[in-house]
Amino acid sequence: MSNLKCSDTALARWLIERAMSLTAFAREVGITVSAASRLTGGSRLPSVEVAVRIQQLTEGQVSPDSFVEARRAQNEKMANGAVRAAEPVQRRKLLKSPRRKDPRQATPTA
Numbered sequence: 001m002s003n004l005k006c007s008d009t010a011l012a013r014w015l016i017e018r019a020m021s022l023t024a025f026a027r028e029v030g031i032t033v034s035a036a037s038r039l040t041g042g043s044r045l046p047s048v049e050v051a052v053r054i055q056q057l058t059e060g061q062v063s064p065d066s067f068v069e070a071r072r073a074q075n076e077k078m079a080n081g082a083v084r085a086a087e088p089v090q091r092r093k094l095l096k097s098p099r100r101k102d103p104r105q106a107t108p109t110a
Contacts (some may be wrong), residue, residue, distance in 0.1 A: 009039075009040055009041070009042045009066065009067075009070040010061070010062045010063075010066035010069075010070070011039055011040050011054065011058075011062045011066065011067075011070075012040040012041075014058050014061055014062050015040065022036045022037055022040065025057075028057055029050060029053050029054055029057060030050075030053065031050060039054075039067070042067070042070030042071055042073065042074045043071075043074065045067050045068070045071055046064075046067055048064075051064040051067065052064075
């Protein structure tokens with residue numbers, strides 16, 4: 001549960017207030033723990049079906065609109081530079097050893 005304390009979404013607050021783990025929440029809603037984590041962090045929007053199940057589980061305290069608001073807030077932070085966007089990973093060029101000349105293809109010097 002400690003990872004939820006840094007998140008300020010309606011779902012994260014609801015889970016903290018009820019001391020419900022992500023695992024228990026994910027099981028109740030029928031999603032993976034990874035998906036539940038992304039929902040609580042605001043980095044993922046739920047499908048309509050999942051949003052309805054969450055609204056039912058939370059008795060209306062976490063509405064589908066709360067996910068849109070969380071995403072909007074996250075986008076504003078990124079636009080203002082508060083959150084650094086993921087940078088593409090640079091691939092290193094593999095250094096190839098120089099090819100040795102085939103002695104059969106050597107040009108005669110005489």
